[in-house]
Amino acid sequence: MSKLVDISLSHWDARASPAQQETALQALEDGRVIVLPDLAFPLQKEEYPLLNGTAGSAKNISWDPARGVRGQGDAHDAALLAALMQRYAHHTRSLLASLLPRYLPHLQQGKGSFRPVEVAGRVTSWRKDDTRLHIDSFPSSPTQGRRILRVFTNIHPRDAPRVWKLGAPFEQVAQHFLPLAKRPQPVLAALLHRLHVTKSRRTPYDHYMLQLHDAMKADLAYQAQVEQQTHAFAPGQTWIVFSDAVSHAALRGQHALEQTWLLPVGAMAAPDKSPLAILERQLRRPLAWRSG
Ligand SMILES: O=C(O)CCC(=O)C(=O)O
Numbered sequence: 176m177s178k179l180v181d182i183s184l185s186h187w188d189a190r191a192s193p194a195q196q197e198t199a200l201q202a203l204e205d206g207r208v209i210v211l212p213d214l215a216f217p218l219q220k221e222e223y224p225l226l227n228g229t230a231g232s233a234k235n236i237s238w239d240p241a242r243g244v245r246g247q248g249d250a251h252d253a254a255l256l257a258a259l260m261q262r263y264a265h266h267t268r269s270l271l272a273s274l275l276p277r278y279l280p281h282l283q284q285g286k287g288s289f290r291p292v293e294v295a296g297r298v299t300s301w302r303k304d305d306t307r308l309h310i311d312s313f314p315s316s317p318t319q320g321r322r323i324l325r326v327f328t329n330i331h332p333r334d335a336p337r338v339w340k341l342g343a344p345f346e347q348v349a350q351h352f353l354p355l356a357k358r359p360q361p362v363l364a365a366l367l368h369r370l371h372v373t374k375s376r377r378t379p380y381d382h383y384m385l386q387l388h389d390a391m392k393a394d395l396a397y398q399a400q401v402e403q404q405t406h407a408f409a410p411g412q413t414w415i416v417f418s419d420a421v422s423h424a425a426l427r428g429q430h431a432l433e434q435t436w437l438l439p440v441g442a443m444a445a446p447d448k449s450p451l452a453i454l455e456r457q458l459r460r461p462l463a464w465r466s467g
């Protein structure tokens with residue numbers, strides 16, 4: 176079965192049909208990636224210089240509405256980038272509103288990012304190396320069980336695709352790596368929060384998700400042997416994924432935008448398909464407090 180599902184919408188505020196909404200909800204909750212092959216994010220004329228590689232060497236330039244951009248080159252770029260990221264966030268919200276109306280009242284805005292650096296050949300630690308298959312888990316921003324829903328757009332000005340690998344379903348990832356995971360230490364979680372290493376307290380769920388993220392990336396035999404398929408997202412394409420459950424890796428590509436949305440598990444059509452529910456079943460205990 177393909178891990179990708181195409182939905183054809185060519186405007187960020189296009190109205191999705193009930194059939195497209197049903198397809199989108201099922202696909203995402205089943206761990207597939209929704210591709211919008213005709214949904215581009217046009218840049219404005221003054222924004223094109225941002226694609227000229229002047230924007231520093233950070234892997235990502237991250238943006239959050241309260242704090243602005245971080246990691247950019249100079250102040251001029253900062254104002255341009257903030258406006259661009261704001262516009263992108265707004266567009267992704269319109270898209271999700273139309274395609275996933277069920278989620279809309281529950282979506283919480285996370286960070287956005289601009290990714291100007293070529294992925295292939297980038298030097299990083301193994302833990303930050305997104306060319307290795309992994310599920311997303313944020314070390315300093317615990318989700319406490321909430322889903323990580325991300326929208327990406329390839330904005331390369333010419334023809335470079337963003338190439339991803341997609342790996343095994345979350346259930347299998349958890350079966351493979353949970354037996355090796357360390358147990359959570361509540362005292363450590365409290366300390367990390369008190370020292371502001373984490374923005375809120377890591378729940379046992381956050382602990383196990385980080386363990387899975389790290390164990391997957393550290394295991395080169397697993398990386399080589401696990402089922403995987405490669406997919407190229409062309410410039411002018413957008414895709415949506417629950418990146419906490421879909422094993423993914425970015426192999427190459429330059430110039431993408433990404434916006435993160437957080438979703439309480441209770442807002443899903445099938446909360447039992449959440450990583451929280453899957454980990455709780457496998458470990459036979461509750462791992463986070465339930466909210467909203
Ligand atoms: O930049 C990308 O295409 C995805 C990288 C990734 O895996 C991530 O940001 O979590």
Ligand SMILES: [Fe+2]
Pocket residue numbers: 305309310311418423
């Ligand atoms: Fe990732």
